[in-house]
Structures are given as C-alpha cells and as structure tokens.
Amino acid sequence: MAKNKIDINMSRLKAAFEVSSKIGATEKNGLTRLTLTEEDRKIRDIFVQWLKEEGLSVRIDDVGNIYGKREGRNKNAKSIMIGSHLDTQPRGGRFDGVLGVLSSLEVIRTLNENNIVTERPIEIVNFTNEEGERFTPPMIGSGVATGNYTKEFAYGLRDKNGVSFEEALNEIGYNGQEENRLSNVEYFVELHIEQGPLLEKNRKEIGIVKGVKGMTRFEVTVTGHASHGAHPAYGRKDALVAASKMVLAIDEVTKSYEDLSTTVGVFEVFPSVVNIFAGEVRFTFDVRHLDDQIRNRVISNIKENLKRISEESEVVCSIKQTWNIDGTHFSTELTGLILEETNKLNYSHQYIVSGAGHDAKFMNDICKTAMIFTPSANGFSHCEEEYTSYEDIQKATTLLLNVVMELANKV
Amino acid sequence: MAKNKIDINMSRLKAAFEVSSKIGATEKNGLTRLTLTEEDRKIRDIFVQWLKEEGLSVRIDDVGNIYGKREGRNKNAKSIMIGSHLDTQPRGGRFDGVLGVLSSLEVIRTLNENNIVTERPIEIVNFTNEEGERFTPPMIGSGVATGNYTKEFAYGLRDKNGVSFEEALNEIGYNGQEENRLSNVEYFVELHIEQGPLLEKNRKEIGIVKGVKGMTRFEVTVTGHASHGAHPAYGRKDALVAASKMVLAIDEVTKSYEDLSTTVGVFEVFPSVVNIFAGEVRFTFDVRHLDDQIRNRVISNIKENLKRISEESEVVCSIKQTWNIDGTHFSTELTGLILEETNKLNYSHQYIVSGAGHDAKFMNDICKTAMIFTPSANGFSHCEEEYTSYEDIQKATTLLLNVVMELANKV
Numbered sequence: 096m097a098k099n100k101i102d103i104n105m106s107r108l109k110a111a112f113e114v115s116s117k118i119g120a121t122e123k124n125g126l127t128r129l130t131l132t133e134e135d136r137k138i139r140d141i142f143v144q145w146l147k148e149e150g151l152s153v154r155i156d157d158v159g160n161i162y163g164k165r166e167g168r169n170k171n172a173k174s175i176m177i178g179s180h181l182d183t184q185p186r187g188g189r190f191d192g193v194l195g196v197l198s199s200l201e202v203i204r205t206l207n208e209n210n211i212v213t214e215r216p217i218e219i220v221n222f223t224n225e226e227g228e229r230f231t232p233p234m235i236g237s238g239v240a241t242g243n244y245t246k247e248f249a250y251g252l253r254d255k256n257g258v259s260f261e262e263a264l265n266e267i268g269y270n271g272q273e274e275n276r277l278s279n280v281e282y283f284v285e286l287h288i289e290q291g292p293l294l295e296k297n298r299k300e301i302g303i304v305k306g307v308k309g310m311t312r313f314e315v316t317v318t319g320h321a322s323h324g325a326h327p328a329y330g331r332k333d334a335l336v337a338a339s340k341m342v343l344a345i346d347e348v349t350k351s352y353e354d355l356s357t358t359v360g361v362f363e364v365f366p367s368v369v370n371i372f373a374g375e376v377r378f379t380f381d382v383r384h385l386d387d388q389i390r391n392r393v394i395s396n397i398k399e400n401l402k403r404i405s406e407e408s409e410v411v412c413s414i415k416q417t418w419n420i421d422g423t424h425f426s427t428e429l430t431g432l433i434l435e436e437t438n439k440l441n442y443s444h445q446y447i448v449s450g451a452g453h454d455a456k457f458m459n460d461i462c463k464t465a466m467i468f469t470p471s472a473n474g475f476s477h478c479e480e481e482y483t484s485y486e487d488i489q490k491a492t493t494l495l496l497n498v499v500m501e502l503a504n505k506v
Numbered sequence: 507m508a509k510n511k512i513d514i515n516m517s518r519l520k521a522a523f524e525v526s527s528k529i530g531a532t533e534k535n536g537l538t539r540l541t542l543t544e545e546d547r548k549i550r551d552i553f554v555q556w557l558k559e560e561g562l563s564v565r566i567d568d569v570g571n572i573y574g575k576r577e578g579r580n581k582n583a584k585s586i587m588i589g590s591h592l593d594t595q596p597r598g599g600r601f602d603g604v605l606g607v608l609s610s611l612e613v614i615r616t617l618n619e620n621n622i623v624t625e626r627p628i629e630i631v632n633f634t635n636e637e638g639e640r641f642t643p644p645m646i647g648s649g650v651a652t653g654n655y656t657k658e659f660a661y662g663l664r665d666k667n668g669v670s671f672e673e674a675l676n677e678i679g680y681n682g683q684e685e686n687r688l689s690n691v692e693y694f695v696e697l698h699i700e701q702g703p704l705l706e707k708n709r710k711e712i713g714i715v716k717g718v719k720g721m722t723r724f725e726v727t728v729t730g731h732a733s734h735g736a737h738p739a740y741g742r743k744d745a746l747v748a749a750s751k752m753v754l755a756i757d758e759v760t761k762s763y764e765d766l767s768t769t770v771g772v773f774e775v776f777p778s779v780v781n782i783f784a785g786e787v788r789f790t791f792d793v794r795h796l797d798d799q800i801r802n803r804v805i806s807n808i809k810e811n812l813k814r815i816s817e818e819s820e821v822v823c824s825i826k827q828t829w830n831i832d833g834t835h836f837s838t839e840l841t842g843l844i845l846e847e848t849n850k851l852n853y854s855h856q857y858i859v860s861g862a863g864h865d866a867k868f869m870n871d872i873c874k875t876a877m878i879f880t881p882s883a884n885g886f887s888h889c890e891e892e893y894t895s896y897e898d899i900q901k902a903t904t905l906l907l908n909v910v911m912e913l914a915n916k917v
Contacts (some may be wrong), residue, residue: 226581290734292741310734312780323888324769324792326759326861330703330885335770336757339750346747349739358735359746360780369723369771369790371888379780381735412658451736474741477734477782 101209105489108201115181115197125479126189130182131263138181139269142196144220151202151219155271158239158249159223160263163215163279167362167503169402171214173281175502176462177202178227179497180236180454187226188288188481191444194469195286196221198492202499213503214253214310222276222454223269229254230263232418234319237454240277241461282429282502283458286467286495288483290451292474300490302447302468303433307456308354308383309390309422315401317341318409319430321374334371335364337408345380348393354448355393356383363484387423402474425458429465436497442490467491467498512620513600516909519612526592526608527600537600541635542570542674549592550680553607553632556750566682569646569660570675573688575627576614583626583917584692587873587912588613589769591636591865593810598637599699599892605880606697607632614909616897620885626915630681631688633865634680639676640665648865651687652872661898679729679819681894691839692871697878697906701862703885711901713858715845718867719765719794720801720833726812730821732785746775746784748819755811756791756851759804764802765859766792796833796859827907834867840876847908853901866913878902878909 118130124369126133143161146153151163164174179195199219206213213443221241227233230252238244250261264270289295294302319332345357358381365375381398384390398414405412430446437444447468456462469491508754529549539545554572557564562574575585590606610630610786617624633651638644641663650653675681700706705713730745756768773789793808795801809825816823841857848855858879869875880902883893 138607181757196700228893290736292737293738297739300708320884320886321889322886323858323862324767324771325701325792325888326767326885327702327704327765327861328757328767330707335773339753341748342746343754346739346744354738356737356739357734358781358783360735360782362775362784365772367772370769370793371771373773381780383735429656448594449736452739474737475731475733476737478732495727497513 100137101205101208101211103201103205103489103492105485106202108197108488108492111197111200112189115193116421119183121186121479123479124189124231125186125481126183126186127187128181128183129185129229130226130268131260133267135182136267136269137193139221145200145222146219149207151203154267156240156275157271157273158236159269159271159499160236160240161221162275163219165400167213167216168184168215169506171506172272173279174216174218175282175284175499175500176218176277176280177251178219178222179220179285179287182226182229183222183479184226186479187217187477188479190288190481190483191223191476191494192287193342193489194483198286201492202496205496209501210409213280214506217499217503218280222398225454225504229345230260231390234427234452234454234457235456236445237261240305241457242486243460244456246273256349275347280370280462283455283462283464284467284498285453286427286469286491286497288476289471290476291471294445294468294470295472295474298443299445300442301437301444301494303382303430303437303444304425304466304468305446305451306385307452308385308389308416309447310381310419310420311390311394311416312381312418312445314340314415314417316379316413317376318372321371324372326371331372332409333372334376334410335402336411338376340404340408341401344404347395348397352384352389352393354384356450357381383450386420390422407504420452423459425459425465428461432501433465433467433498436494438502440494440497442494469496498500512622514616514900514903516896518615518757519608519899519903520896522608522611525598526604530594532597532706533892534890535600536597536892537594538598539592539594540640541597541637543679547678550632553592556611557630561616562614565612565686566680567651567686568657568682568684569647569650570680570682571651573686574630574631576617578624578627578914580625580917581851585629585696587626587629587631587688587904588696588910588914589633590696590698593635593637595637595888597890598888599890600748601635601892601894602887603840605699605894605899609697609899609906612903613750613907614740619705620702622911624911625917626692626914628910629691631793636865641671641884645863645868646671648868652760652868654868658717674677676754684805690874692816694866694873694875695840695878695906695909696864696866697862697880697902698814699887699892700879700882701887702860704858705856705879706883706885708856710856711747711853711856711898712848712855712905714841714855715836715860715877715879716835716857717725717796718834718860718863719796721792721794721829721831722805722827723790723829724791724802725826725828726752726789726791727824728787728821730785732771732782735783742783743820744783745787748815748821749787750814751787751819752812755815756808759808760767763795763800763804764782765795767798767861768792769834794806794861796834796835801833829862834870836870836876837874840874843912844876844878844905847905847912851905851908853905868898879907
C-alpha cells in the first residue's frame with residue numbers, strides 16, 4: 096500500500112514546533128497565547144503562510160476559523176478534516192491543541208512531497224478560542240461552525256477588559272466570511288495530548304478516544320458563622336470544616352465508578368484571617384463521565400451527601416447547577432479504523448474517554464469524528480510543565496497520516 | 507456589710523454604652539473603632555472627661571494607656587486595677603473590651619455617689635491596641651506596661667498604610683509619659699464578654715475565668731500539582747483534597763481533650779479556577795489549651811497526622827510555627843474571692859478557661875489577676891452580631907463592684 100511507503104519528516108515537524116513555541120513563550124517553557132491576541136495573530140499569519148506554501152486554498156470564516164483545503168480527485172466527495180487549535184491557556188503548554196494543528200500540517204506536507212493524490216479532499220483547520228479563557232465558554236470557533244452557538248452569541252462575549260469577541264477578531268484581522276465556514280465534511284480526526292496520566296502509566300503509545308465525558312458543573316455556597324478562634328470547639332458553625340467534608344465526599348465518589356472524575360476548582364474562604372474561623376466558603380465542582388445516566392446518579396449522590404453534611408455541621412448549603420453538557424460518543428467506524436491502523440503500525444494502545452471538551456466534541460454533531468491521544472508526561476496539561484516526547488509525536492503523526500490516507504481513498 | 511447596701515445605676519451604665527456605641531458605629535449595630543484612629547481619639551476624650559468628672563487623677567503613659575486613680579484611705583496600700591480596652595476589630599461588636607471599661611467606670615461612679623471610702627486606691631484603665639488588628643501583635647498597651655514588650659518594639663509597629671504606632675499615638679494626642687505607667691498594683695480584675703457559647707448553653711450568669719489558654723500557631727503549605735479537570739481521578743496530586751483531610755484532622759483532635767480548641771483561619775487555594783484542581787493550599791492553624799503539656803502533645807499528634815496525610819496523598823507539606831504563648835493560670839486567691847461574692851449574690855456560674863488573649867494575661871505577670879465573663883449570645887464576638895443583654899451586664903457589674911469593695915478594704 097502506498098501509505099506504508101511514505102514517512103513523515105520529523106525534523107520538519109520539530110522545526111514547526113520550534114517556531115510555534117516562541118510565539119507567546121513563557122520563562123518556563125510554556126506558552127501564553129490567548130485567543131485573538133497579538134500572539135495569536137502572529138502564529139495565525141505564519142500558519143496561513145505555511146498553508147499557502149503547500150498550495151492549499153485558504154479560507155477564514157466569520158469567527159476566525161482558518162481552513163486550508165487540499166483538493167481530491169473526486170470533486171463530489173466530502174472532505175476529511177484534521178486539525179485542532181493554536182490558542183493556549185495563560186501559562187499553558189506548548190503541545191495541547193498545537194500538536195493537532197502542526198501534525199496535520201505535517202500530514203499535508205508529507206502527502207505533497209510524495210505527490211500523493213487522494214480521492215477525497217483533505218482540509219486542515221485551526222479553530223478559534225478553543226480554550227475559553229479569554230472569552231468564556233470554550234470551543235467557540237467549532238461551536239459556531241457546527242451550529243451549537245450563534246454568531247451573535249460569540250460576537251457578544253467580552254473579555255475581562257470589556258473587549259468583545261468581534262472587536263478582538265477585527266483587531267487582529269481575522270474576521271472572515273460566513274460563507275467560508277466548513278461544509279461537506281465526512282470525517283474529522285483530531286490528534287491531541289491526553290491531558291491525563293493513563294497512557295504513561297500503562298506504557299501505551301496511542302490512545303484511541305471513544306468519546307468525551309459529559310460534564311455538569313455546580314456552584315456551592317456554605318454558610319456557617321465566623322467567630323473568634325477563642326470560641327470553644329463546642330458550638331462552632333465552621334464553614335471550612337463543613338466544606339472540607341464536602342470536598343472529600345465529592346472526591347470519594349470517584350472510587351465507585353470507572354472513568355468518573357470530579358474536580359473542586361474555585362475554593363474561597365471568608366474571612367480567611369488567622370484569628371477567625373470561616374463563616375462562608377464558596378466553591379465550584381464538576382462531575383465528568385461519558386455515561387449520562389451514571390453522571391446523573393453520581394450528582395444525586397453528591398447532593399445527598401452535601402445535604403447530610405450541612406445538617407450534621409449545622410451550616411446552610413446552597414447548590415446551583417451552572418453548566419451541563421452530555422457525554423459524546425465518537426464514531427465507532429472511525430475508532431475501529433484507527434485501531435486497525437494502530438495495529439498495522441504495531442503501536443501499543445488503549446481506549447480512552449476524554450475528560451476535557453475538545454473541538455471534536457462539536458464536530459461529532461455534524462460528521463463522523465474521533466480523536467487520537469498521545470501520552471502526557473505525568474498527566475500534566477494547561478501548565479508550563481506540559482510535555483509530550485517527539486518520539487510519541489512521531490508515532491501519533493504517522494498514525495494520523497495513515498488514517499487520513501485510508502479515509503481519503505475510501506469514498 | 508456596706509457593699510450590700512449599694513447598687514449600681516443601670517440607666518447610667520446604659521447611657522454610657524449608648525455614647526460608646528455611636529463612635530465608630532457600623533450599619534449593623536457593630537463598631538469599627540480601630541486603635542489610635544480618629545474614632546479611638548473621640549471615645550478616649552469622652553472617657554477622660556468622665557474620669558475627671560468623677561474626680562479621678564488621670565494619667566496617660568507613653569503607649570497611650572489611660573489611667574484614672576481614686577485614692578484610698580491607706581496611702582501605702584497598693585492599687586486594685588479594673589478596666590479593659592475601648593478599641594475594636596473592624597466591624598466588631600459594641601461589648602467586647604468596652605464592657606470592661608464602662609462597667610469599671612460604673613463601679614467608680616457608684617462608689618462616689620455613695621461616698622464610699624476604701625482602704626486601697628482603685629484605678630481604672632483603658633489599654634491601647636488590645637485588638638492588634640491595625641498594629642499586630644495585640645495587647646500592646648498592657649504588654650509594654652508589664653514589660654512584655656519594649657516601647658521601641660511598640661513604636662516601630664506599622665499599619666498597612668505604613669503609619670507607625672508612634673506616629674498614630676502622636677496624631678491623636680495620646681503620647682504621654684513613661685513615668686505614668688502603672689505601678690504598685692496588687693490586683694487586676696477584668697470584666698469581659700465570654701466570646702464563646704458555654705455560659706449561654708449552660709444557662710449560667712457568670713463565668714469565673716481560671717486562666718487563658720496557651721496558643722501555638724502554625725503556617726502550613728501543601729504542595730501538590732495543579733492540572734486540568736479533564737485529568738482522570740487516578741494519579742492526581744490535588745492539594746485541596748489533601749488540605750481538606752488536614753482541616754478535618756485538626757478539627758477532630760478537639761474531641762480528645764476538654765477545653766481544647768483548634769482553628770484553621772487563613773485558607774488560600776491556588777489557582778482556584780473552575781477548570782483546574784489545586785496545586786497549592788496555604789493555611790494557618792492554632793491550638794489552644796491552658797495546659798502546656800497537653801497542648802504540646804496535641805501539636806505532636808496533629809503534626810504526625812499532617813505528615814501521614816501528605817504521604818498518603820503524595821503531596822508535600824511544610825509546617826512552620828509562627829507564634830507560641832504558654833497557658834496563663836490566674837490567681838486562685840482572686841478566683842476564690844470572685845466565687846464567694848458570686849455565691850453571696852446568688853448568681854449561677856461556672857469556671858471557664860478563656861480561649862482568647864486579654865490584657866489580663868499580661869497583668870497576671872505583675873499582680874494577682876482574674877477575669878469575670880458575661881454570656882455572649884450564640885457565642886459570637888468580633889462581629890456585628892456580638893450581643894450581651896443588659897440584664898447580664900447588670901449582674902456582672904454588680905459582682906465587679908462587690909469584688910472591688912471586698913478587695914479595696916483587704917489590706
């Protein structure tokens with residue numbers, strides 16, 4: 096088969112990473128490249144230049160998504176789309192979404208230098224604001240492109256300085272046309288770092304992602320009564336002691352179900368001064384699981400626990416749901432094909448359920464979608480220590496190339 | 507006995523409270539009257555005026571302590587000192603130290619209007635900066651007057667705006683002479699609100715304070731590793747989960763010893779954002795008990811627990827001791843006398859060990875000292891809800907009067 100005869104060029108891919116890793120670089124090897132900032136503009140300009148050098152036709156849509164299309168032999172065939180996002184968290188990592196974009200570029204470059212003609216067109220994409228840090232919620236580019244969000248919703252989002260998404264888009268010169276949005280896509284494959292420790296722990300080279308956990312997020316306020324530390328142990332309504340029990344109850348529940356995770360994120364104590372025990376604690380928690388039924392059962396269980404703890408601790412607890420997104424099941428046709436190609440390449444692998452949202456989550460609504468994960472050292476992500484070895488990147492990119500070639504000729 | 511024939515004037519005492527409660531009043535019936543501020547100056551000026559109206563000789567010492575002396579018949583006899591402090595916490599209560607000063611004033615007024623001549627002189631005192639909120643540490647006025655702190659140490663303290671204690675003292679015109687410091691004092695009796703729930707819970711009218719708990723304070727840093735909430739439950743080093751276990755271990759230990767209290771005060775979580783679990787938690791805790799041996803045993807126990815939790819949670823924990831003050835045992839001669847007078851008045855009572863520091867703590871170093879506590883509604887203090895009924899205040903002030911009259915004739 097043709098695809099076994101060609102190889103990606105790892106030094107070329109490294110060189111692309113070296114360029115990307117300098118734009119928004121932090122002191123400790125991370126990246127701060129928030130969406131629609133000057134840093135984002137710089138990497139976009141370079142990316143567009145690279146696409147043009149490969150002879151792709153480049154389009155920018157009305158939320159700044161960048162597409163580069165490599166035509167296929169069959170003019171009626173739907174595209175295979177590959178890619179991810181080039182924006183990062185503040186002091187985030189160099190790999191995260193960048194890997195998905197640069198590996199896709201390497202796939203295109205490899206096909207080009209080997210003069211491979213495919214049946215289907217292949218499109219590469221860089222989605223706007225996957226991270227959602229500057230403009231919340233995340234995955235705005237893919238959300239609008241797939242009809243999950245309206246353009247008006249996206250344009251009206253404001254960052255903490257009051258700048259709107261639309262203003263920021265115009266400011267960096269990436270406000271394109273609505274008619275440039277993606278269409279006629281049959282498959283979407285996104286390569287991404289795992290953002291978890293499982294592949295490393297299990298010594299697997301490839302993660303085949305079955306889906307994305309659904310997530311429900313809550314805000315909790317625990318109200319006790321602050322008083323002087325001179326107050327005897329008896330009769331205190333210490334909001335921190337109660338909230339600590341809640342944190343442990345929320346953590347403990349993860350032991351009951353496989354692939355369940357919970358996270359207490361924001362955690363604020365009032366008044367938080369040395370001599371006074373806490374009168375109020377506000378915290379957020381989320382519950383993530385692929386299976387919506389299991390997730391809802393766990394949420395009921397947590398709510399009951401929080402209620403019981405409040406009563407026992409004589410504090411008042413309010414729980415407000417702030418976000419819900421159901422579990423996403425990726426295309427079994429695609430995960431099956433990825434498994435086949437992984438086996439042909441003799442890479443060790445395992446199935447994974449992603450805990451994080453990804454552009455693939457929205458793409459799954461409009462086309463057959465799956466993801467490939469590479470190992471993340473220590474499971475770290477969204478931090479400067481985020482790391483994936485070039486050895487692992489080489490394997491994953493080779494797999495992506497082979498998957499793309501298989502799909503590109505399957506009409 | 508003469509002392510049974512005279513009564514305090516409750517409407518006069520109420521009127522004094524009404525004056526005090528307006529100076530630094532907060533919207534919700536509390537007081538913000540930080541030491542050496544303009545509000546403090548106002549109440550001091552009024553207090554000095556009241557002392558002068560009672561014919562007392564007024565002195566101001568070099569840390570702003572105000573003394574008013576009522577001479578006794580016996581010129582060689584040492585004084586009985588009574589009083590407390592007029593400063594408050596930010597959004598603190600109307601009673602706290604104010605009760606000790608105004609009840610003492612009422613004792614003097616009652617003696618005067620009944621033309622009672624005592625053997626010993628009686629001195630009333632208002633100590634500077636008992637609260638220690640604007641200038642840390644607390645109890646600076648009594649600390650310098652009793653030789654626990656030097657004047658230089660006090661003068662060099664600075665508030666958060668960089669203003670020194672000495673500048674603030676000069677600014678409000680209360681920088682007096684070193685030779686005016688207290689001397690020749692035999693007894694010190696301080697009336698104060700309980701700042702705890704025991705008297706109310708046990709339906710007792712009077713608390714006879716046996717001593718002040720010793721206190722040791724620590725700063726703890728728990729270092730795990732922050733990462734994205736997408737990280738599976740497995741392999742997390744969540745600093746908040748570990749710290750929550752520590753909070754509960756520190757709280758749990760109070761069940762093993764009577765009159766033991768522990769407080770986690772400051773509690774800060776990093777980064778405290780919705781999508782990331784905690785990489786670091788910093789918190790303070792203190793351990794309070796009258797018996798130094800018990801306190802030290804409890805501290806060892808807590809340290810072992812924190813170490814065990816760190817190991818089990820795979821986080822790093824550093825513990826730094828920042829403050830230690832041993833337990834204070836008040837004069838049994840004085841607590842015995844207070845008990846006798848309480849019984850004569852048929853007031854219900856119980857012994858109490860104070861969890862908070864008080865000026866009496868330092869006074870105990872230089873003279874026979876004890877304290878009388880009144881009930882605090884719900885045990886609240888250092889907050890606007892702090893409340894003690896006038897009924898309870900009347901009983902405690904009557905007791906104080908009788909104790910003073912007993913001591914004043916006992917030479």
